[in-house]
Amino acid sequence: MVTQPRALIIGGSVGGLFAASLLRAAGWDVTVFERASEDLAGRGAAIGVTEELFEVLRRIGVRLDTSAGVVVRSIIALDRAGRITHDVPRRPVTDAWARIYRPLKQALPSQHFRATTTLARIEQDADSVTAIFADGSRAEGELLIGADGIHSTVRRQLAPQTQPQYAGYVCWRGIVAESELAEGERALILDHLTFCFAPREMMVCVPIPREDEARTGPQRCCYVWYRPVEFETELPALCTDASGRCHGVTIAPTLIRREVIDDLKADAARLFPPAIAGLVARVDRPLVQAMFDLESSQMVFGRVALLGDAAFVARPHVIAGVTKAALDAQGLADALASCGGDLNAALARYERERRAFGSSIVAHARYLGAHLQSQASGEPPPAPRPELILRDYGAPHLLRDPVPANRMSA
Ligand SMILES: Cc1cc2nc3c(=O)[nH]c(=O)nc-3n(C[C@H](O)[C@H](O)[C@H](O)COP(=O)(O)OP(=O)(O)OC[C@H]3O[C@@H](n4cnc5c(N)ncnc54)[C@H](O)[C@@H]3O)c2cc1C
The missing domain is CATH 3.50.50.60 (FAD/NAD(P)-binding domain)
Known part of the structure; x- marks a missing residue:
């Protein structure tokens, strides 16, 4: 044998x-x-799913496809007043981890x-x-x-x-159920991948399906908010609990200090339109992760x-x-x-x-x-270019044809 x-x-x-x-x-x-x-x-929470992922799953006998996830109508960017400034007809699919x-x-x-x-x-x-x-x-x-x-x-x-290598920013995440959204906000938030930009800040709102088996469409929204946090002093302060203990470069949601969450909600109200700030306001125990x-x-x-x-x-x-x-x-x-x-x-x-x-x-x-990201040269970071970011977000081209990233930014 x-x-x-x-x-x-x-x-x-x-x-x-x-x-x-x-x-x-x-x-x-x-x-x-x-x-x-x-x-x-x-x-995990929301993840982006791709046909390439489902192909590998099928090879091991797991039959899932994009129809089980949420297909957004398009990718949009909103300004501070909530007006749509960009609308890109791409339809990424999201699912629950x-x-x-x-x-x-x-x-x-x-x-x-x-x-x-x-x-x-x-x-x-x-x-x-x-x-x-x-x-x-x-x-x-x-x-x-x-x-x-x-x-x-x-x-x-x-x-x-x-x-x-620390990227110079963290990511805050929180999930809001459809039932918590105001009537007029649902179509906007649950039908699109929605971006908001502020200097060195980027918010992405991702609709995701319910986790249970009886799925009848998008039922939740996950906000993903990238914010600059300096490594030497601000990150340890963020990861320090109410007793004064620092947990390194991460901290469990239950240990994040109350004033940190209050500041987060106040900043969201200052930076983003009410429908998006409302998502942040509704989550009392968001997750925070440093980006590397x-x-x-x-x-x-x-x-x-x-x-x-x-x-x-x-x-x-x-x-x-x-x-x-x-x-x-x-x-x-x-x-x-x-x-x-x-x-x-x-x-x-x-x-x-x-x-x-x-x-x-x-x-x-x-x-x-x-x-x-702050620049090594001390120069201010480049201004975000929403038209390029919305076009290139995700990596579908790389999954089929690996190319250097600078070709994308042309
Ligand atoms: C904020 C955020 C959002 C994300 N969103 C997406 C998304 O939308 N779509 C997407 O595709 N990906 C997303 N990702 C990335 C995705 O979660 C990871 O790429 C993926 O989990 C990597 O899988 P992995 O198995 O390689 O590693 P991991 O998932 O990190 O798993 C490593 C495992 O190893 C175990 N382990 C570690 N050390 C030891 C040890 N010494 N002995 C035994 N076991 C050990 C750990 O417990 C863990 O279970 C996101 C990540 C972050 C941080």
Whole structure:
């Protein structure tokens, strides 16, 4: 009997789950090791979905398509008075994170998934790779996939010089149910991807479907508000709770100080039209996340491959982090299948193809967020150009044909 090659997959979010199902279908014995104990379905909110994402899902037997999400009528920009200043006839599709994550998780038989298992370090030689976990246990395989996100333990061990770079701004997010919207606001907010701009500020309102099974159209709106926050003093202050404890570069919604939320709501009323400021006013416990870029110069280290956010993180303006993780996993599975058991050749092909893509998408996200960022030169950031941002938001062109971001800005 031929024994199956074994892959150890670190990280059980979307990237790890895509890799597990695709490698399993290609004849590998896989085990996913995930640090978290809880179900990750509650982790995300709205995500942009693409035909490329659904194609990978179909390969692993998950039948979803864009009809299940919300297709917006167009992408618009509003001025401070609420007038439509730009209307671009593009129709991106949005969905809820949980509706992608749950079927993906269910597609992998539970014996292949180990929760509450934290990788501490890895060892490898010419024949195998070993994962050593925080509880002292070990697992050995022919291949190890680092799908452990932006702060990847795998990457920190193998490429410690590759670090996330703070983009100079944070993202506030909150979800408002349709029933909380005023009658006259519903059509505007739930039918469009709506942008508002102010100096170094960008608000994007994204309609998303209800999470339950009986979906009858857009039922919620997620606001996504990018705001400059200086790294050395303002970010630690933002991430400090009422007891004076600083939580690093992030803070749980329940710990954000009351005055920070009050200021946020007051700023929204000052900067945005009433319908949009009203969204911010209605959410008492928004999420806040600092924005980072991450660009790896190497994705493969011997028998170890990085994938998804562990290798490249593009700011959310590309609306494609989940699709990128899926396409990385697909690229790895296809490279392994096509190289007839030659692991080195397969990993070299994976690295060549996916590194170019990762660099392109990070560059495109930087271009879309350039107006939010202070310049290294001390110059003021460029004024936002809504006509270009609305045209280029997301990354559909990159998913089909990776090109340098500067071609887009022409
Ligand atoms: C504000 C915001 C909005 C976004 N919007 C979108 C969007 O609209 N569309 C979209 O496609 N993407 C979006 N993204 C990006 C998307 O969420 C990520 O790109 C995606 O989750 C990456 O998946 P991943 O599996 O590579 O990493 P992650 O989802 O980060 O998962 C990594 C996993 O590894 C686990 N882990 C970490 N360390 C260890 C360890 N030592 N041992 C074991 N397990 C470990 C973690 O617990 C985690 O479950 C957004 C991101 C942000 C921040």
